[in-house]
Amino acid sequence: MLAPDEDLVKQWEREQARLKGRLLEEDTEAWQKSASFSGLDRLGGVDLSFIKGDDLNACAQLVVLSYPNMKLLYEDSEMVTLTVPYLPGFLAFRECPPLLRVLKRLEREQPSLMPQVLFVDGNGLFHYREFGLACHLGVLSDLPCVGVAKNLLQVHGVMKSEDHLSQISALKKAGDSFPLAAASGRILGQALKSSDCSTKPVYVSVGHRISLDTAVRLTHSCCRYRVPEPIRQADIRSREYLRRQFPSSGSP
Numbered sequence: 001m002l003a004p005d006e007d008l009v010k011q012w013e014r015e016q017a018r019l020k021g022r023l024l025e026e027d028t029e030a031w032q033k034s035a036s037f038s039g040l041d042r043l044g045g046v047d048l049s050f051i052k053g054d055d056l057n058a059c060a061q062l063v064v065l066s067y068p069n070m071k072l073l074y075e076d077s078e079m080v081t082l083t084v085p086y087l088p089g090f091l092a093f094r095e096c097p098p099l100l101r102v103l104k105r106l107e108r109e110q111p112s113l114m115p116q117v118l119f120v121d122g123n124g125l126f127h128y129r130e131f132g133l134a135c136h137l138g139v140l141s142d143l144p145c146v147g148v149a150k151n152l153l154q155v156h157g158v159m160k161s162e163d164h165l166s167q168i169s170a171l172k173k174a175g176d177s178f179p180l181a182a183a184s185g186r187i188l189g190q191a192l193k194s195s196d197c198s199t200k201p202v203y204v205s206v207g208h209r210i211s212l213d214t215a216v217r218l219t220h221s222c223c224r225y226r227v228p229e230p231i232r233q234a235d236i237r238s239r240e241y242l243r244r245q246f247p248s249s250g251s252p
Contacts, residue, residue, distance in 0.1 A: 012090050013129070019139045020131045028209040029144060031116065040067045043222065044115025044143070045230025046099045048080075049238035051246055057081050059245075060098035061238035062106065063230060064115050068221065070229045074113045076102045077241040089128040092136035103141050117144040117210065117218065119230040125212075126180055126189035126205035128155055138208025145207025146215045148228055152191075152203055157183030167191065168201055175220045177201075190216045194223035202226060 031039035043065045050058045057079065064074040080098040107114055124134035124147030138145030152160055158180050167178045171193035180189040180203065189205035190212060204219050206212050222228040227235070 009087070009090070012093055016090075016092075016129055016131045016136070019136060020129075022139050023131070023135055024209045025125070025206050025211065026209075027211045027214050029116065032144070032210060032214045037067065037218065037221065040116055042073065042113065042115045043067050043070075043230045044103075044118040045121075045228070045232075045234040046102070046118065046137070047121050047231060047234035047238050048095050048098070049235065049242055051242060055082075055086070058098075059238040059241045060102050061234045061241070062099070062102040063233045063237060064106070064113050065230055065233060070222070070224070070233075072233065074106065074110065075237055076105060077238060078102055079245065091122065092133045095122075095133060096136050096140060099137055100140055103143075115143065117146065118207070119219075119222070119228050120145060120147050120207060121149070121227075121231045121235065123147045123149050123153055123189070123203070124205035124207035126153060126155070126158075126203060130188065132205070132207075134205065134207030142209075144209040146210060146219060147189075147205045147207045148219055148231060149203040149205075150200075150227065156186075156188060158188075171201060174198075174223070177204075177216055180205075187212065192216055192219060194220060194226050194228070198226040200226065202228075 031037050045063045047061045048058045060078045060080050062076045066073055082094055084094040086094055120134040122134055123132035134145050134147030174196045177190040177192040179187045182188055189203055191201040192204050194202050204216050206215055219228050
């Protein structure tokens with residue numbers, strides 16, 4: 001697949017800047033202001049899983065879980081063929097369309113099960129232009145959105161340095177965190193020890209219509225393991241779907 005040309009990159013940058021103008025970095029819902037998240041009943045999680053050795057064909061997965069019990073309320077799997085190439089910083093242009101499609105299908109067919117907040121396997125504000133996949137999907141769906149990445153994006157002066165590793169070592173119990181501060185001083189996310197058994201943090205950032213403090217508290221409350229349950233279940237179910245559809249492909 002050919003890399004996008006310079007004109008396309010500039011077009012994508014303009015589109016990110018346009019959508020960023022609609023981004024809300026604060027709590028907008030009553031449940032977000034409650035210490036126990038009273039009024040929150042439904043969590044969404046999305047994921048794309050690929051056939052092994054194939055970066056074009058993937059399963060777009062949506063799950064909706066109950067809160068706080070994490071029981072499955074809804075799931076939808078759709079095989080998709082991605083036509084947009086992957087370019088660092090522009091993942092949303094590749095992954096947002098199919099994820100938005102499964103969300104819109106739920107909204108159309110079973111609106112009572114629409115999630116009140118959406119967890120995305122990826123970054124939000126913690127991004128090259130402070131508008132990652134979780135922001136893009138959040139703005140287009142107009143849902144409160146939280147970005148949770150498993151690996152550190154080294155950007156804006158945040159590096160996997162000795163100091164960063166030392167801060168990780170200082171995270172002793174589930175819920176401990178430290179800020180991801182850009183060179184400018186702006187806080188773009190938090191590194192969170194999400195469970196007591198986890199040795200690596202997850203990286204939480206605002207997607208849309210939620211504050212960073214609330215996003216971190218909510219992520220912690222949704223973690224039975226390292227990854228918050230909505231993302232974990234979406235990943236598990238998308239991989240199971242691929243194994244059923246392509247039993248001889250060696251899908252992960």
